[in-house]
Amino acid sequence: MACSASASQAFTIVGGGRVGQAIADMGSGSDVVVGRGQRVEGPPGPIVVCTRNDDLQAVVDATAPERRQDLVFIQNGMLQPWLDARGLGENTQVLVYFAVAKKGDKPTDGKTDVNPEGLTAAYGKHAQAVADRLHSAGLSCKVLGKADFQRAMLEKLVWISAFMLVGAKHKATVGQVEVEHKGEMAALISELCAAGAAELGVGLAGGEVERLLAYARSVAHFPTAVKEHHRVKTVYQ
Structure with missing residues (x-):
């Protein structure tokens, strides 16, 4: 299948870990990969930030003001308040539902028995370019409007928060939580979704x-822990 011009567009990728390397491997070989502590410089177009949440401020600081609108954020959590506070509220965001087991491995798409079309979604200026890059590697990615993306972002945050918390409580994997604590999970998911939707003003x-x-x-083997959840909380501050 021929790649579109958007799929072959050169990206700047910040972070050369599992996800950053996977996104670079999907490209044409013209991407620029920026490491920790380096100035964020590269070709015109998307600057995909593949770092942990607690590195985001350093990435923004290392990016020239005139290029910050090109930053694409793919982190877990509800980044919107953090982005709004820094004048980046309309930047492209991506909800990543594919997994990369270790650096160099091909990603496994987050398709489920309820959503076989996939759950990964993008919103913003560079959403289509990112979607085209993922599609070129056989991965799913929907381009959503703002309201639909906010709903999807809330669901991803609720999934992380609920499964990591209940899993840590019971010392269980994601799959064990889903099988053995389904009632507890259903109640918590419903409560968190309702509260989050009210706060965001979305249905x-x-x-x-x-x-x-x-x-x-679909990710039953994943471990659970609250460490990442604590990092996600820092984006609200």
């Missing part, structure tokens, strides 16, 4: 519990 699409339990089944 829920329905089916949140089924979608998030299905995603858990």
Whole structure:
């Protein structure tokens, strides 16, 4: 299948870990990969930030002001308040539902028995370019409007928060939580989705519990921990 011009567009990729390397491997070989502590410089177009949440401020600081609108954020969590506070509220964001087991491996798409079309989604200026890059590697990615993306972002945050918390409580994997604590999870997902939707001022699409339990089944081997959840909380400050 021929790649579109957007799929072959050169990216600047910040972070050469599992996800950053995977995105670079999907490209034509013309990407610029920027390491920790380096100035963020590269070709015109998307600057895909593949770092942990607690590195984001350093990445913004290392990017020239005139290029910051090109930053593409793919981190877990609800980044919007953090982005808004830095004048980056309209930047491209991507909800990543594919997994890379170790550096150099091909990504596994986050398709489920409820959403076989995939769950990865993007919003913003460079959303289509990112989607085209992922499509060129056989991965799914939907380009959404702002309201739909906010709903999807809320669901991803609820999934991480609920499964990591309940899993840590019971010392269980994601799959064990889904099988052995389904009632507890369903109640927590419903409560968190309702509270989050009220705070964001968006309506829920329905089916949140089924979608998030299905995603858990697709990554049943994943461990649970609250460490990443703590890092996600820092983006609100």
